[in-house]
Amino acid sequence: MDFAGAYSIDHLKFLLEGFGLTLYMAVIAIICSFIIGAVIAIIRYAKVPVISQILAVIVEIIRNLPLLLLIFFTYLALPDIGIKFNPIPAAIIALTIFEAAMLSEIIRSGLNSIDKGQIEAARSSGLNYIQTLWHIILPQALRRMVPPIVSQFISLLKDTSLAVVVSVPELLHSGQIIYGQKQAYLVPILLLIVMMYFVVNYALSILSRRLEVKNT
Amino acid sequence: MKLKKWMKMAALPLAAVIMLAGCGSGNDDGNAGGSKDANVLEKIEKDDKIVFGVKNDTRLFGLKNPSTGDVEGFDIDIAKALAKEILGDESKVEFKEVTSKTRMQLLQNGDIDAIVATMTITDERKKEVDFTDVYFDAGQSLLVKKGSDVTGIDSLDGKTVLAVKGSTSAINIREKAPEADVLEYENYAEAFTALKQNKGDALTTDDSILYGMADEDPNYELVGGTFTEEPYGIAVKKGNEDLVDKLNEALKALKDSGEYEEIHSKWIKQ
Amino acid sequence: MNFAILTENMDLFLEGFKITLISSVIALIASLLLGAFIAVLRIAPYKPLNWFGTAYVEFFRNIPLLVIMLSVYLIFPLKGITAGTIGLIIYTTAFIAEAIRAGILSIPKGQLEAARSSGLTYSQAMRIVILPQAIKIVIPPLGNQFINLVKNSALLAAIAGGDLMYQADLISARTFATMDTYIFVAMFYLVLTIPLSLGVGYLEKRLAKSN
Missing domain, CATH: 3.40.190.10 (Periplasmic binding protein-like II)
Incomplete structure (x- = not known):
């Protein structure tokens, strides 16, 4: 094991660049998937006819497939029907679709956990349905959903590592290139990669617990 | 308190803008190839x-x-x-x-x-x-650890051969050495790492690529010459x-x- | 859709399906046992045990499964399917431990005290009184973990594990029928995961009613 050689300045810079892309993909996918997930959840909660049934089927299919399959599908199969993406957008899109399906289920169960009587009370005090959802139901539901949502974000950040299979130069890919050079780099580089993911995800999980304590 | 409320209200539109910008730029990248039949x-x-x-x-x-x-x-x-x-x-x-x-x-x-x-x-x-x-x-060949009992394509019965997904060598080796087990990896870096970690007895692909690996790690050598034309x-x-x-x-x-x-x-x- | 891709490569699809299934089931059983063990460590009345349990869960929950699998595979002399299954166990144990801990904590504390005062040791009280009740509560989240296991087993493809996803890669490389291959392989996964998902949904509803 060659720790000194493995952790040379050039290698560290190379890994950090990869990690930068990992975080970039995660942030975009988190924002997009949260918004899409919330919209799906609200449509299904409000039981908009037809659309909510169609969404239910799509969500059920997507969240029951391996993310790896979705990434390959987006990148390698969709071009067969004329929809084409570069590796990074393909990975972000696959991540977004997958996590949006997962998040929509979390948000929907959060919405369902709010006492329905509150809707009637709010409506009878003159708010319309949308206002009721926006001002009364959503804020309460979101508060309850903070821990599962944050752990979904952590999952997403971890899942960006799967982009390595379509040659996205993210953290794990950078690592593979370095440890591919010399056997003695293998363990040190794997250790460093583990620590980089751990530090960011652990910080997120601590943040989630703080928010949870504050809200209760 | 006021600030907090303001932030809450600003957060969503802001997020939407970032999303549109992010996803939008993604799409631009995606369409960089132009239309399907362009010359x-x-x-x-x-x-x-x-x-x-x-x-x-x-x-x-x-x-x-x-x-x-x-x-x-x-x-x-x-x-x-x-x-x-x-x-x-x-x-x-x-x-x-x-x-x-x-x-x-x-x-x-x-x-x-x-x-x-x-x-x-x-x-x-x-x-x-x-x-x-x-x-x-080029021609397909075998890379082994020096001193290996694999000496060529005929000595692969019951051995494990490593290859890369999607390569011709992965298909050829199954024809030329039907008694060998073949394991396929995502890329050559992973396949060579796997050979070094003793996941197989030999790594097969074009000699040109194998020379590069032998050049990188002198404990490995090509054996048996080439058995296909590539x-x-x-x-x-x-x-x-x-x-x-x-x-x-x-x-x-x-x-x-x-x-x-x-x-x-x-x-x-x- | 070209069904010839499916029929001509049925052997490979079925071989991959078998490995995906075996790997997921073994990983489920092992991580259930280990997860229950870690969960008990986390709530046992000895600080060092708590600390160990917490460290395990926090560490492995926060790193990518693919990195765990690659590390197990490349560092230890194991085959892809073995290393991949071990990776799945290491990772899933952390999540199952959390689910079981939450289940145990939802049992009123008085029951443990009552059991202890009736002469049971701590581990007996856990085994006989607390865990059986906790398991009922944690069955739906465990079902979800099993679904995740089936999906996560697709990562075996990256370490030549021979699972469904790996076979799909090989088939699509040989036939060039990428779209068809991935659609067929998706169906194989859905055959496993959709019934599980419906089952979990049903159990969750029943549990919510009984409360």
């Missing part, structure tokens, strides 16, 4: 640059140098020389990483204009893409005969001027 040569001339798909993990042919971030190797130098012949300047190239598994699709998508990535010309592949003349003659060609999207002609002319010019020999001897020592 690739015209596109190259219009953009004044050629986008080549190259390997990033194959020593001597296309390897990303972690220190500089540049890709280096025989394929890279050939690609640059071709750009110089066709567009007059070797800097008018862009390299995108491909693997044996992803290169066909990237070409069909229009993400890349041509593949210069240790790609063997086969009849099967000719149905999907057009190839130029041969620009490198003529490398440059692949372009089907129906672009004009681009194929252009590339063939450029290749011929490189060979005539001696520049091809120079590049060959710079990278290939054996």
Whole structure:
């Protein structure tokens, strides 16, 4: 094991660049998937006819497939029907679709956990349905959903590592290139990669617990 | 308190804008290939640059140098020389990483204009893409740890052979050594790491790539010579005969001027 | 859709399906046992045990499964399917431990005290009184973990594990029928995961009613 050689300045810079892309993909996918997930959840909660049934089927299919399959599908199969993406957008899109399906289920169960009587009370005090959802139901539901949502974000950040299979130069890919050079780099580089993911995800999980304590 | 409420209200539209910007730019990237049936040569001339798909993990042919971030190797130098012949300047190239598994699709998508990535010309592949003349003659061989009891293609019964997904060598080895177990990996870096970690008795692919690995780690050597012919060609999207002609002319010019020999001897020592 | 891709490669699809199934089931059983063990460590009345349990869960929950699998595969002399299954166990144990801990904590504390005062040791009280009740509560989240296991087993493909996803890669590389291959392989996964998902949904509803 060659720790000194493995952790040379050039290698560290190379890994950090990869990690930068990992975080970039995660942030975009988190924002997009949260918004899409919330919209799906609200449509299904409000039981908009037809659309909510169609969404239910799509969500059920997507969240029951391996993310790896979705990434390959987006990148390698969709071009067969004329929809084409570069590796990074393909990975972000696959991540977004997958996590949006997962998040929509979390948000929907959060919405369902709010006492329905509150809707009637709010409506009878003159708010319309949308206002009721926006001002009364959503804020309460979101508060309850903070821990599962944050752990979904952590999952997403971890899942960006799967982009390595379509040659996205993210953290794990950078690592593979370095440890591919010399056997003695293998363990040190794997250790460093583990620590980089751990530090960011652990910080997120601590943040989630703080928010949870504050809200209760 | 007031500030908090304000932030809450601002957060959502802000998030929406970031999302649109983020997803939007993603889509722009995605459509960079242009429409499906556009003529690739015209596109190259219009953009004044050629986008080549190259390997990033194959020593001597296309390897990303972690220190500089540049890709280096025989394929890279050939690609640059071709750009110089066709567009007059070797800097008018862009390299995108491909693997044996992803290169066909990237070409069909229009993400890349041509593949210069240790790609063997086969009849099967000719149905999907057009190839130029041969620009490198390789042959499939075996890489083993020095002192291994694997001495060639005939001594593989019951042994485990490592290969890379999507490569011709993975298909060939099953025909030539039907009694061997074959394991396939995502890329050569992983396959060689697996060999070094004793996941198999031999690694099989083109000798040119194996020389690069033996060059990197002297504990490994090629055995048994070559047992297939693997003529490398440059692949372009089907129906672009004009681009194929252009590339063939450029290749011929490189060979005539001696520049091809120079590049060959710079990278290939054996 | 070209069904010839499916029929001509049925052997490979079925081989991959078998490995995906075997790997997921073994990983489920092993991580259930280990997860229950870690969960008990986390709530046992000894600080060092708590600390160990917490460290395990926090560490392995926060790193990518693919990195765990690659590390197990490349560092230890194991085959892809073995290393991949071990990776799945290491990772899933952390999540199952959390689910079981939450289940145990939802049992009123008085029951443990009552059991102890009736002469049971701590581990007996856990085994006989607390865990059986906790398991009922944690069955739906465990079902979800099993679904995740089936999906996550696709990562075996990256270490030549021979699972469904790996076979799909090989088939699509040989036939060039990428779209068809991935659609067929998706169906194989859905055959496993959709019934599980419906089952979990049903159990969740029933549990919500009984409360």
